[in-house]
Amino acid sequence: MTPVHFSFTAAFTLGLMGLAFHRTHLLSALICLEGMMLSLFIALSLWTLQLESTAFSTAPMLLLAFSACEASAGLALLVATARTHGTDRLQNLNLLQC
């Protein structure tokens, strides 16, 4: 495991842990998701740079574009949740529980 591999794995795992265990605000969940996507962006960019493969150089761009779309969808849902539930606390998302 190279240092680069270790660092992006650690960054992704931290983001995933934050998403899984720190469930207070929807906004913090979205930020954790964004952190995971950024660690993947770094991984893909460094892959391109290390292998000097021109064919792969669009991959980080595509990833960034899709993660931006995903983040905007998440923010739209944040607004919708704030309008219907009155708050963005994940505790209040309990209408559908068994």
Next chain:
Amino acid sequence: MSPYVFTLLIFNLGLGTTMTFASSHWLLAWMGLEINTLAIIPLMTRQHHPRAVEATTKYFLTQATAAALILFASTSNAWLTGEWAINQMSHPLATSTIMLALALKLGLAPVHFWMPEVIQGLDLTTGLVLSTWQKLAPFALLLQVSSTVNPLILTLIGLLSTLIGGWGGLNQTQLRKILAYSSIAHLGWMVLIIQFSPPLATLSLLIYIIMTTSAFLTFKLTSSTTMNALATSWTKSPMMTSLATLILLSLAGLPPLTGFMPKWLILQELVKQDLPMLAFFAAMTALLSLYFYLRLCYTVALTSSPNTITMLTPWRLNPTQTSPLNPLTTMLTLALLPLTPAILALVIY
């Protein structure tokens, strides 16, 4: 929602799944999954209702996490082995992570908790899309990586899914939650067999899609979402209600109906692979599912609910929520079992 936007979203829904089907590179497969998720989110929040918004938020969080996890595992695999192709994953850690992410996407047992809640928050049509079309893309990926995943993980996930799918449905009175648990159980059967015979798993998915389509469309015809509503649904459409009993028994997998075919073939294949205990436990967990389907049948067909005389009239009117797909899928749900040899010849050999 404007029809143009609606058409665009439906088109993107198709595009995402097709892209995942057609790709052999993990990045493109991930892009297909993302397009799929982004396209269905506006469709799910079409009615701006608190329950729909909550279901969509939960769906978004799980699907985005699963997609990120898939891309992370494939990137790790590429850093470790230099391979981006989907069917040539070799590092055990990466394949296990991918299996977990796909289980999260499909709603399989250890990570199934979002599935009943999300389906419960949506209307029946969107729930139908969620439990049929949205399963196709992750299932295609699962089919390609299944040969490299640790068989023990697959067996455990499959058996746990059938068990929890049966167990969770026992305590429910909401039809959509029951259908979600039935989806978990059926997908568990597919994961159980996918390592021995991928074509058989595909056949089970196809049959499951047909059966659940007819179940959802029949419930939509009578606009019933709870067991109580189901008990009075015969006043709306007597014929479809009597067929609904048979559709439910077909979902349960009783012999003269289509639902028996995948269970029969899977059990036969498991015994052929010298795993009689696994086949025994899978068949036993199917009994749990059978119990709640039978309870639904009992409510539909064998009880006479207290009615006022005005409630008895709706059968004179034409139903408004008809679907042209419903007769076709219902016929296939009820009468496909005699064609098993032909289907086997087409799909498996």
